[in-house]
Amino acid sequence: MQYKLKSVKSPRVKGKTVLLRADLDVPFKNGKVEDETRLNAWFETLDYLVRSGAKVIIAGHLGRPNGQEEELSLKPIVNIIAKRINSKPIQTTLNDFKAWKLAENVFILENLRFFSQEEENNEEFSKKLVGLADIYVNDAFASSHRAHASIVGVTKFIPSFAGLHLLKEVEVLSKILENPKRPLCVIIGGAKIETKLPLVSKMHNFADFVLVGGEIAENTKVLLRVQHEKLSGKRSMLLVADLTEGGKDITQKSAENFLQVAQHADTIIWNGPMGLIEEKEFEKATAILAEGLVSLKAYKIVGGGDTIAFLKRHNLIEKFDFASTGGGAMLEFLAGIKLPGLLVLE
Numbered sequence: 001m002q003y004k005l006k007s008v009k010s011p012r013v014k015g016k017t018v019l020l021r022a023d024l025d026v027p028f029k030n031g032k033v034e035d036e037t038r039l040n041a042w043f044e045t046l047d048y049l050v051r052s053g054a055k056v057i058i059a060g061h062l063g064r065p066n067g068q069e070e071e072l073s074l075k076p077i078v079n080i081i082a083k084r085i086n087s088k089p090i091q092t093t094l095n096d097f098k099a100w101k102l103a104e105n106v107f108i109l110e111n112l113r114f115f116s117q118e119e120e121n122n123e124e125f126s127k128k129l130v131g132l133a134d135i136y137v138n139d140a141f142a143s144s145h146r147a148h149a150s151i152v153g154v155t156k157f158i159p160s161f162a163g164l165h166l167l168k169e170v171e172v173l174s175k176i177l178e179n180p181k182r183p184l185c186v187i188i189g190g191a192k193i194e195t196k197l198p199l200v201s202k203m204h205n206f207a208d209f210v211l212v213g214g215e216i217a218e219n220t221k222v223l224l225r226v227q228h229e230k231l232s233g234k235r236s237m238l239l240v241a242d243l244t245e246g247g248k249d250i251t252q253k254s255a256e257n258f259l260q261v262a263q264h265a266d267t268i269i270w271n272g273p274m275g276l277i278e279e280k281e282f283e284k285a286t287a288i289l290a291e292g293l294v295s296l297k298a299y300k301i302v303g304g305g306d307t308i309a310f311l312k313r314h315n316l317i318e319k320f321d322f323a324s325t326g327g328g329a330m331l332e333f334l335a336g337i338k339l340p341g342l343l344v345l346e
């Protein structure tokens with residue numbers, strides 16, 4: 001196992017207030033939450049805490065707001081959670097934080113990234129957060145590669161533990177990292193170039209085949225340099241997709257080439273769509289790839305909000321062996337990078 005994490009089940013939580021860091025960063029389509037996988041992930045932990053007699057304050061982020069952007073308010077997510085627990089959310093404040101009361105013992109804070117101090121991992125801000133609770137639980141695997149206040153900063157001040165879903169992610173991904181069935185094929189797509197580009201080169205030390213599509217394939221110059229470095233010495237193979245005219249998808253040929261390579265793998269890890277799948281006309285290559293992958297016998301892991309939403313929409317998600325809530329977090333974990341949010345829970 002890559003980490004020895006302290007489980008949420010180890011402390012006595014009865015009568016305590018728990019700050020539960022959850023993954024709330026879900027994909028939206030036409031103003032509506034498109035996929036609730038990330039919300040399902042931490043529900044077991046919430047349920048466990050409430051049943052064990054704790055008061056729970058849920059906290060998390062949505063998107064990358066610049067200040068307080070109305071369209072990145074957590075309100076739609078609050079409504080989904082309220083529906084699940086049969087409650088009507090009431091707006092309130094908890095110290096300085098705008099929040100909603102969902103039940104006598106369940107609260108949720110507004111988007112933490114409305115405060116710039118969250119991403120700065122500001123100590124005063126972390127203290128304000130822990131001022132609300134006695135215990136901290138992180139069940140937000142998808143955010144655990146970020147050294148932010150609600151992931152790292154708070155753990156300095158109150159006893160901190162790993163949630164049930166986080167433990168499961170670490171268990172499954174540790175097995176892959178420690179002993180993958182080879183050949184291992186990693187497919188990287190999507191946007192978030194600054195997170196993913198460094199991972200492309202890191203993956204070379206780990207995977208046998210690295211296939212790159214999506215927006216990051218556009219950054220050919222850097223990728224070619226990486227490819228060149230590869231050719232001079234290491235054994236893994238890098239294939240960068242060609243983009244269609246306008247650059248909003250990869251070509252059908254590239255998707256087919258990817259499948260040709262992937263069929264030789266015994267383990268396949270996929271994160272990130274190949275094109276701008278928010279628009280139907282640019283989801284062609286992602287669909288070809290997804291349909292081809294599910295027909296392969298390899299052990300298949302998929303990660304990331306948008307990729308999972310896409311596979312659900314096409315009824316293909318069940319054909320993957322494991323769906324990680326993490327996009328960047330999953331890739332960093334598998335690239336052997338120690339995640340700051342996990343290190344502090346050891």
Ligand code: 3PG
Nearest residue numbers: 025064142143146327328
């Ligand atoms: C994700 O979607 O990968 C997480 O929510 C982290 O989001 P970020 O890349 O904006 O930090």
